[in-house]
Structure formats: C-alpha cells, structure tokens
Amino acid sequence: MTWSATARGAHQPDNTAFTQQRLPAWQPLLSASITLPLFFCAGLAFIGLGLGLYYSSNGIKELEYDYTGDPGTGNCSVCAAEGQGRAPPPNCSCAWYFSLPELFPGPVYLYYELTNFYQNNRRYGVSRDDAQLSGLPSALHNPVNECAPYQFSATGLPIAPCGAIANSLFNDSFSLWHQRRPGGPYVEVPLDRAAIAWWTDYHVKFHNPPLVNGSLALAFRGTAPPPNWHRPVYELSPDPNNTGFINQDFVVWMRTAALPTFRKLFARIRQGNYTAGLPRGAYRVNITYNYPVRVFGGHKLIIFSNISWMGGKNPFLGIAYLVVGSLCILMGFVMLVVYIRYQDQNEEEDDDE
C-alpha cells in the first residue's frame, strides 16, 4: 500500500493499530456454550473449597458465656443489678464456672465480646488523638478538637488519653482458675496478656510520652484521666512495658471494631501446663464486673476459642462456598439444557443463511 508513504495529509493520524482502532482483539460471545464449562469448573472448585473450609471451621472449638448479668443468669446479675444506674459502678466480682469434659486444644484464646456496642459510630470513631497516643509531648497537653467533649477535664486539664474511645475503655478483667480434680483446689491458669495487640500498634503507633526523671507519672503530670477511668493511664499496669499508652488492653481497645458485635482478645493461654490447651476439668473464671452494658442494651460475653489456619470459628465461608458452588453447577445444567436444545436451532438457522 502506498498510502502511508505518499498520501498522508498533515492532519493524518498515525496509521497505527491503536489510532485506527484495529488492535487485535479477542471477542468472546456470551452464550451458553462459552459459559457452560465456566459454570461447571467454578462450581466444582467452589464445592471442593467449601467442603474444606466447612470442616476446618467445624474443627474449631468455642466456648462462650454471657456474663452481662441479666436477671437469673448466674451470679453476675447481682453485679449488674448493683451497677444499675450508678456511675461510676461499684467494684463487684462474679464468677463463671464451667467444666471441660475433654482437652480444649490450644492455643486457646480468651476473648471478651460486646454486642450492640457501636464502636464504628462515626462520632465515636473520630474521637481520639493519634498524635497524643504516639507520645508527642505537645499533643499530650493539647488534645485535638475531635476528642471533645473528652478533650479537657472539668478542671481544664487536658485529658490523656483523650476522646470517647479511650474514655469507654473496657475495664472488666478476668482470671481463669483450673480445678484439676473435683473438689480440688483451683489453680490459676496463667494468661498471657502480652502481645495481644497488633505488633505495629504496640511498637509503632502507640508510645508513651518521654519519661520525666524516669517517671511515667511525671510525664503525665498536668493531664487528667478520662472521666470514666478510676486510675490514671500510667497506672493501668504495674509492668512498665504495659502501662500508659502502650497498655495492651488499651491498645486493643483503641483499634475500633468494625461491627456492633465484636470480640476483642483478652489473653492467650499458652504457658505452663496449658501449652497444649485447656485440659479436662472444672474451671472458674473470676470476673471483675465494672463495665456497664445494660444501659445500651448490650451484652458482655467471655469466649474461649482456638483458631485454625483460617482464623476463628466461622462456618459461613464454607457454607457460602458450598452454596455458590452448587448454584454454579445448577446454572451449568441449565446452560447445558439450553445449549443442547438451542444449538441445533441456531445451526439450522445458520444453514438457512
């Protein structure tokens, strides 16, 4: 063709496949014949995957107990009733007794769960000061406005940690006691409360303000604890690596949950005799009942769970894969019918043409 060489005008676009829209192309036609194998393949793969997921999820054990203290649900109802309408609620303890007929395989995780608690509420979620939590001395004394109304205390002191999230820190605590033999003594099961937060949160995101004269308390001088707190932030734990802003419970709490029903890791059980899990026997969980949930219609649960490769117990994914896989197969069959019945017609039509 002499075209491109000679006859190109000044405004001629390049005679490339792109500008002339002649790129080589794959032009699939959506019809029964092409989707047929697709449906079957996807269906089979999903069913296979679904089965695997289902069984692996089923292998996970979970033990949960609602200690909200609704009337008649155990001794926590006393605490619940006591705390009713009182702020701050009085110190109260209750216990949950349970027994394991067989080994609860480890590693066992201890979670607490709250329901109907909207940590994802927008105004709740923004009520924090990440700069303050990262230990910036300037931010410590000047919380951001988002923290309001938990920005400054009634006396005008800056609140540290400021904001609604910190103020509503979950402050129940649990201890686990194991009774090896019936009637025997309860032995405290060691709870590993370290490293329950994200590594990055603990090491990167959250920092205590620089110590003043080696004292964290002095570093926090001039600040007030959140109104709901009974003790200042630097006394959250006696362990200097677990107090202040880097208190693991606090860090975990500050990672706001996505959904109104959420659980948060409280501790792991992997020490001492309990590396392999919780052995058979009776157990008691001592609960320090502080956190009021009944005011907002919520519940508090305590959960023992182990995990598999895909996380905690959740049969949904396996079921979903199974259902979708079956649907695919079903659609595949429909397609097959369509393909067989109408293919002939099409061919006849084509022959006519």
Added chain:
Amino acid sequence: MQRESGSAEEPEPPGRRWRRREGRTRTVRSNLLPPPSAEDSVAGATKGERLQRLGCVQHLADNRLKTTKYTLLSFLPKNLFEQFHRLANVYFVFIALLNFVPAVNAFQPGLALAPVLFILAVTAFKDLWEDYSRYRSDHEINHLGCLVFSREEKKYVNRFWKEIRVGDFVRLRCNEIIPADILLLSSSDPDGLCHIETANLDGETNLKRRQVVRGFSELVSEFNPLTFTSVIECEKPNNDLTRFRGCIIHDNGKKAGLYKENLLLRGCTIRNTEAVVGIVIYAGHETKALLNNSGPRYKRSQLERQMNCDVLWCVLLLVCMSLFSAVAQRLARYQEADSEEEEVPRGGSSQRGSIGSHQSVRILHRSQSTKSYWRTGSRAEAKRASMLSKHTAFSSPMEKDITPDPKLLEKVSECDRYLAISRHQEHPLAQLSPELSDVFDFFIALTICNTVVVTSPDQPRQKVRVRFELKSPVKTIEDFLRRFTPSRLTSGCSSIGSLATTKSSHKSGCSFMSTLSNDSMLLRLEERLGQPAPAIDSNGYSTPADSWEPNSPQEPQPKQELRFEAESPDEAALVYAAKAYNCALVDRLHDQVSVELPHLGRLTFELLHTLGFDSIRKRMSVVIRHPLTDEINVYTKGADSVVMDLLLPCSSDDARGKHQNKIRSKTQNYLNLYAMEGLRTLCIAKRVLSKEEYACWLQSHLEAESSVDNREELLFQSAIRLETNLHLLGATGIEDRLQDGVPETITKLRQAGLQIWVLTGDKQETAINIAYACKLLDHDEEVITLNAESQEACAALLDQCLHHVQSRGSHRPPEKTESSVNVGFSPLYLASTTTTVSGPSPSLVIDGRSLAYALEKNLEDKFLFLAKQCRSVLCCRSTPLQKSMVVKLVRSKLKAMTLAIGDGANDVSMIQVADVGVGISGQEGMQAVMASDFAVPRFRYLERLLIVHGHWCYSRLANMVLYFFYKNTMFVGLLFWFQFYCGFSASAMIDQWYLIFFNLLFSSLPQLVTGVLDKDVPAHVLLLKPQLYKSGQNMEEYRPRAFWLNMVDAAFQSLVCFFIPYLAYYDSDVDMFTWGTPITAIALFTFLLHLGIETRTWTWLNWTACVFSIFLFFTVALIYNASCATCYPPSNPYWTMHTLLGDPVFYLICLIAPITALLPRLFFKALQGSLFPTQLQLARQSAKKFPKKPKTHKEILVQKHFPGDPKTELSEGMTMSPSETLSKDCASEASQNTQQPSCSLKTSRELSTVDISMPLREDTMQEGLDAQALGSSRPVEAVLEACPEDSKRKPTSTSQEPPLSSLFNLPSFGSLNWISSLSMVSGLGSVFQFSRSSLHMDKQDGEFPPSPPQPDQDLHGLQGQATDYF
C-alpha cells in the same frame, strides 16, 4: 463565494443596509502626516474627521494579536469561573466545602477537596497549556516582520507585525502574508492588480484578484506614501468578509469609492504580484479575519440528555438514602439515647446531629456517585471524538479530465484556421459560415466570460507585456471615443495584426442559427473526484445522437503549465472545457483577456467591463472589444431560464425567425434533457453593440459606478439595460458528478433507519433529478410536490397533502411524475432523524418559497407532520437560513437527532445548528469543515462514520454510562448497607483515601479503555447490515428499563459484596479498616469482572488496564498503609493491608464475593445470548462464525434482508476501488485478519468489473457514432428494468467512461477548486457504470422488455443553468 441563488428570500437589499450604517464610519489618515492642528481643520474637513483623528479620540486597535484568554493575574479567577459553569464542579466544591463545617464533615476537609481540586487542576493545567500555546503562536505572529514606511527614515523599514498601526503604509512582497486589513494603493502589477490567496481565511485555494484604489492605479511612478494626503472613510470594523465599503477623499475634495476589491484581508497571501503597497485600515482584532472568529455551539447528545435525567434519579436516590439514614439515626438516638450518652455525650442537640449526619451521609454518598463519571466520561468522549475525526480524515486528491468531442473540436480548429488565414482581411469573421462563427463566439465567450485567473504557480506575473495606452474600464465618453478610432492597434504577444473595426455582417443571430439545425451547442463537462475518468464530452452541431469516439484524442498540452483559479468550480470547468477545444485562456488582466488558439495564436480581447454574477440576475456578462472585428461584444452567461427570456425576440414570419425559434426550442429541449440528467445548465449568449449603443449605455453605467450611494442598485439597473436582445450562442451542461457511492450510501442510511432530507439551493427540477440519481427518490414511489405562491395556498396545499397521505392507505394514487422538468443540481444535505418510516411512503418535494410559508409558525406543525409521513423530503431553492431553520425545526419539534452534512459555505449555518454537523472537505472551501463536528472527504464516508463509528460510539457510550451508574450505585450501596451496622452515623468502613480515589484512580482506567476501544460488532458486519444502526436510534442499549435493571443489579451486587465480608468476619475481632479494605478490594474485583462481562472486545490494552488497576490498588494500599502510623485520623490504616495479605480469609472472600455478585448477571446474559439474542448479538455471532467466509455469503445475507438492493455488494466493491485514497480503507480492513480475504476479493471483483465494462462501452460508443445510440443504450436500460427495484434509473453517465488507462490527469488539481458544490455526489456515474455493466453481464441473455420508460439519456445534453453558479 456564495452559492446563494434565491432572490426572493434575500432579507434586505444590501444597499439599504449600507445606508443604515452610514453614520458609523471610521476615518483613516496617513500616519506620516503631521497631526493636524485645530487650525488645519478647514471648512472642507468634517467635524467627524477631526474628532476621529487617529489615536486622539477614536480608539483604534493596534495590530497586536492576542488570542490568549488569560493573563498571569486573571488566570486563576477566570479559569475557575469558567470551570464552575459546569454545575457538577460547583456541586462537588460545595460538598467539599461542607466538609469544613465540623458538624457535617465526613472526611478530613483537605482530603475531601483533593479530588475536586485534582480535577480542577487538571482542567486548569490543560487550559493553561492551551493558552500558553496560543500565547506562543501569538508571539510568533506578532513578531513576524513586514516593511512599514517610516516617517523618519523616509523609506520602508522592517517592523514587527504588532507595531503596525492603522494608517501605516505597508509594503508587501510576493508570497508574504498580509498583516492587517490593508487598502491597496499601489501594485507592481502594471494594471494595479494584485492577487491574493485566501486559503488561510476560507480554505479556498484559488487566487482572488484585488485592485488598486481607483485614482492610484494611474500613477506611473512609484507610489510615495509621503504624498498621500487623502482621507479614507470606511465602515466600522465588521466581520463581513465579502463586503467593504468606503470612500477615499482626496485633497481636492474628490471622492472615490472603495470596495471589497480594494481591500487586502489579514491572513491572506500575496500571490503573483511582486510588491504591493497599502495603507492599514483595520488592524489587529479589528480585522475582518479576526472578527470572524467565533466559538462553536455546545452540543449535547440525546444520550447525554437521558443520562442527565438518570443522574437526577441517582441524586434523588441518594437523597432518599441520606434522608433514610438521617431519620434512622435520629430514631436510633432516641431509642438508644443511653448508649449514645455513654460514648458521646449530648453535646449537640439530636436535631443537629441528625442534620449533620444527614449531610455527612450525603457527602459520603455523593463522593461516589457521579464524581468521576463526568471526568472519565468526558475524557473518554473527547478521546473518542478526536480519534473518530482522525480516523475519517482521509485526504483526497481531485482529478478532472476532459475529453473533447472530436467533431466539435474539428469545427473549432476550422474556425481557427479560417481566422488565421483571414486575419488580415477586412472582415475576418465574414469568411466563416454563420454556424462556425457562432461556434467560435461560443468558445470565446466560454473562455472569457468569467472571472477565472490564470496563474502559474507562485510566480509573480512578468511586467513585460504590452500595455494599452488607456486603462479600462472606460472612464469617460472621451475615452471611449478616443479608443474607438479605427486606426487603433490591438496587439497581443503573438502579434495579432490590425483589424478593421468594421462590423461583421453576421450580427443577426437568426441567420446563423440556421445551421444549428439539430441542436444547440452541446458541451458537457464532467467533473469528478478521485476516480480517473473522462470528463468533457460534447458533440458539435451534428447529430443529436451520441457521437462517441472510441479513441479519445489527446489534448494538446499547452507549452506552459496553466492553472485556472476560479471563484466557482463551474467557471473553471468551463474554461478547462474550452481549453480542451484548444481555446485556452492564457492571461487575464484587469483590462484584457488573452486567448490562445493553435493557429490564430494569441488573441487579446480588450475587456471593457465585467458585470459580475449576482443571484438576482443569475448571469454575468463581459463587455469586450473583439480584436478581430473591433466591435463591441457583450457575452452573457447565465441561467437558462433567465437568458432565454432575454434573447432577441425574432419574428416567426420570415424563415430566419422561424429557424431561430426552432433552434431555441431545440436548445430548450436539450436544456430540459440535461436538467433531467441533473446537469447544471448555462446558456451563453452574445450581443453586439454598436458604438452608439455602447456610448449611451456607458454613460449611464459610469454614472452608476461613480455614485456612492445606492451604487449596487444602479449598477444592477445598468447591467439589466445591457443584457437584453441577446443572441443565443449555445448552452452548456455541467455535470456535477455524484461522488462515489452516494446512492449506495443513501440506501444504506435508509436501511439504517435514517430519514433523509435534502436541502438544496438548486432548482426543483435539478434537485429532483439528483434525488433520483442518488436513489433518494424512487421512480415508482409517489412524490408530493408542494409549490405554493402564497401563504394561503401553501396552507391549503398542506391540508390537501395531509389528507392525501392519510387516505392513501386504501389505494395508491397515480404517481405524479415530473415530466416537464427543468434542471438543477444540488449539494446533498441530509438531515437524518430518528424517526423511522414504515412502509412505502411518499416523498415530499417543496420549493424555497413554499418552504418559507411552511415554516411560518402556524403551518410548521402541519408541514412537519406531513414531512414525518414522507420517506424523504427534498427542499429546493432554500437559502442557508432556511436550511438551518429546517434543521432547527426538525430538531426541536420532532425531537429528533439531526445530522447535517454539507460542503459549502452555505451549509455552515445548518451544520452548526444540527446535533451532528458533518463537513465534507475539499472543493467548496473549508468553511463547512471548520464549522463541523466531523469532517469527511467524501460523502460515502458518511456511511462509515454513521453506521460504524456512530454505532460504536453509541454503544460504547451507552455501555459506559450504564456501567458508571452501576459502579457508583454499587459503591454507594456498600456504604449504605454499612449504615445499618454503624447506627446510621455516616461512618465509612472504607478508608477515606480509598473512598475518594477509588473512582479516580483504581477503577477508571479499564473503563476508559473499554469506552474508547470497545466494538460490539465488527465494522464489516455493521456495514453489511445497516439496520443494526437502529439499535442506537432506538436507544436499545440505554433504555430506562436497562437503567433500572442495572440499578437493581448494582444493589444486588453491593448486597453480596457487603454481606459476604460481613458474615465472614461476623463475631470476630476485626477492626473497621481491616474489614473495610477487603470490601474495597472486592468492589474493585467486582467492577473489573463486571466490566469484563460488558466488554465485547478484548485487546491487550484492556488486559493491561485491568491488571494495572489491580496492581495500582495493592501498591497504593501497601504504600499508604506503611507510610505513616498516625497521619490519617480518624482512619487507622497502618499495616492493614500487610496484615490482610497474611490472612487467608481475605483471599477467600476476594474470590467468592465478586463471583457470587456477578453470577446472576453472567447467567442471564448467557441465557439471553443463547435464547433471545438481539440483532447485534446475532451479527456478532455471524461475524465470528464466518469471519473468513467469502464475500458471497455476505451478499446473500444482504440480499436476503434487502431484496430490493442488488447493488449493495457493488458498493462494497466500490469502496475498495484501487485508487490510492481508498486503499487506506482497504488497508485498515485488511489488517484485521478476518477481513483480509474479503478485502482482496472485493478488490479483484472491482477490477474484473472494470474489465467487463470496457467492451460494452466501446460498443456503445461505436453505435453512437452510427447514430444508433438508442439501440445500444436500450438494452442496458432494459436490463435495469428487469430488476424491478432498479427500474427507471437513469444511467447518468453510462457510456462515457473511457478506459481507465486512457484518462489523462491534469496535473495539480488538488489546489484547484475544481469540483463543484455537489462534488460530494460526484462519481455517481461511475458507480452506475459498474453496476450497470455487471448487471448486464449477469443478465446478458435475458429478454429485454420493450420501450424503456425514459427517453434515452445520451449524455450529450447541454444546457445551462446558472442558478447555483456562485
């Protein structure tokens, strides 16, 4: 160059307009004069002059060009102001600003502004860049140099353009560009002429002649600016390129008029003239060229309109969602006031919270909806538009060939010889027989009665030439008397001897016409584009039948290459035709015209007057002094209807008179024949003036010329006085050949469901014939003709027609055939509407006057209703204004999409008004193209433009719009569902960065690629099945139903994409953003998969775009999540993505959610594709199944659908014709593997057709020679008859196609305005030729029904019709 012909519609005579503006004038003086003091203002000078002294009172623009929109300071506010004209931008900025209000903010305020700012910035940057380019080009232009006379140095010095001021004297040399509007005061040309090329202005490449201001042309010595003391009064700056009035007042109080011919317009180029000097009248932005710059109309597509409507729906939907959320939140707060109290004390009233969160929700939602739509959408659109226009911008060389008829040629040379011999005799013309004399006169008239300028490229004319002692036009009676003394010599270069001034005895036309027994002079020109073909053909005074000579004689080439520059292609055509008869125009000067004949040598005619063409007179005349006889001749060339009426009445008593009458009636017959063939006919006539007559006329004419007021009217009267008592010399018929493939294109467009209207300035008869020729009208269909003389008649006729149309269902009334047609021709203008007409409908023909009535307010509805019923509508004699009115009317009243296509300046208004304006580039200048949205070089590319690109465009756009609505709805849906789980607090689980940039960055690119590149059906299938185009017309892909289905699907998908992660992470310790990020990823995958389902054509770009999007998302997420631990409150993205990548659940939900979401869509699409495929899908299937099937298969397909169009495949063949231009098409097709075979096949078929047709043509020619042409054409016609759909089609140019090889091309035609206005339709002949011959071959043995219905169109006709001449 206005092709306007309708005189009745002329809004007001130009004279009146001028008078009205008289008060507003500009006065220009030489800058070289010292400023006049107050005392200088003598009584002669008017007050106005003094006041308007340069630079004092009157502000005159300098010559600096400034097209930039902005300055450094004004850029930001101005640009922002412009951008905020787009309401979407305002909306987004408003929303973003709302974010700064703490109560309602949804995002970090700065972040919310980011996308809007980004978009604004991108646009601003683009504007800035464009403006900078403009600035640079302005700068360049401003710093061009030119010679300006300097008062200090007393000579011309080099100055920049920008330094030129009004009143400066500028000296320009050959090929320089004119820097401002300059009044021509001196020219190196001895006659005070100067030629300019206006290509920069209007695209016309012919040279236009400009003339030194009268009074200055007599200066013998070099013009000295210092002596220029006159004052120039002229109009205020205006944008009318074709008009300039003013006068120059000399010191002595004398006035001389200034006209358009005196003005050199900025931007034009000086040609053929060594140097000119002029005074600047208008400078810079007051020049006519710059005043003519105006912006185009903003056009919106129907789709866009519907889309806007759907956008409103979306907004409504969002408002509903927001309201719902707000109310729900309020309720939630009431119910759970305690819990709220726990976390957030009741700082603000719940009312405020409610409103606030309402706003927040809305902000949240809007951030998805439509935000990036506009951007991406418009980007893609622009991209596509530019690609489209590029794609169709093929260049096309023009060619023209003229093959003279040998007999006539012989006669001409006979005359030539005789005259050469008898030159020195007393009565040279007396030696000729009257017939020959007329022949001679005819060709002389043909050659000189025009405004054609002879040029040799880029060479200034030589000064060496013999000058007359006296200048013409004749100024005074004394001049006249002096000039007509018998002893005067007229000598040309080739030394024509002295000729006696005696009158020749042949002046009475009657006697001469006697020998023109059979017919008037026949001359036929064929003009064509592209295809090499023969062009001129004529037979002399011999037989009426064909006299084809199989061996077309070679035209003797003149020694020197001559180019004819004509304002109208028809003029040039006639000159070329004369040249083909060895009567060549070799020189045209202001006052003389030289014609060269082979034997006689150069004849130089003294040009006394040129009475230019106007649309009222419809003729032009030249007054010359004949060098051989020295008598004064008037040659008139004009529309046949006009000229015929002006002929010298001859009595029917004597033999001569009878004969003359006979000749006239014969001529009229031929004119009619030509008219029926669609030729543009002209009559040429002559008048011999006696000296006394001339003197008498001259006196009045001079008066008229010198009058300042009312000059036009007086000149008009004067011309009318001269052009009477004419003697008919002959007639010409110029064929405006249809371009290649016009009938086929029209057929296809019809099949595509377009309603085609032709709006033409041509005569009704011509227009009808053209319409038949291009198959717009069919001979067996009914034609309703609307010709009304008055408003009432028009109303009555309309009623009658309506009644008729409504009642015609029962019986088909007899056809109204137009047997008494005249002729004309017309550019084709199509206004296509989406209205599809069902069944055989009549066609409507309406003339300009009736159209004017019909477009009146009270009748327009009726007219439109009638027109709607008609298959095609033909509006003849319409003015440009009417054209645009019709288009506007159709657009607004019928709610139709209109496409206007045209090639001339008179189509510009129509093109601008239509929804889609298409300009055909080339012959009639570039105005149409510059006004258009799309430009095509040939009419038949319209088929490709509409049926292929139009369809693609629609389907892409429709798909893209649907997809965008889907995408945004689905994304908003995700957020909406979350509101149920966050207490309707308007919080988002998706990180705000993702929210804001998701549409902008992650998911827009694949969309863009698909929007630009997707092709739902391959081009060749679309071309084969034009009816597929209807899917676009009927908005099949973007209907409300499709929209709502899409929305439902989007809702479903968002449900799936929300609840699968929700359930998968239910009751876990997942935090907000670790949960939201997978949702974002899922949404991205779903979008891409969805797009995958919607994409019909996968190229590597699609794949790349998809992969890139995913890659970009993860890269950005990883980087963003690792960048800063505490930076992005309130979101907490740190290390989220990294954690997720280690979480198997993330992969698992990313796999299942998109697939589940798309399962129903895929399923139903596949089902629908198999069970109820649409036409488009069927077409795709067939394209896929038979990609390599030979052409025959497709032909069968076509014939199956359209049994009435046996020529469809031929038109395909034509597009593949071997000419260079077309091979591009072929190349482009060929590169698609699947098409290669069919392409080559087409080419070969076409070649073979040519082969076959050759012998056939030879036959015809020879038979024609034997005066039995009827016999030979009849079989062919009969064959056509045999095919019912083709019946009565006239083989317009049938027999005159000589072998391709024998054509000779006149060189460098590209720059000539060769093709007449209808060039778009030219080339029809050859198509017919092919089709006819192939039909012939197919059915050679078939029986021929007797008696063809039409008189044999033997193509020799000639008749003149000057209607559309200019």
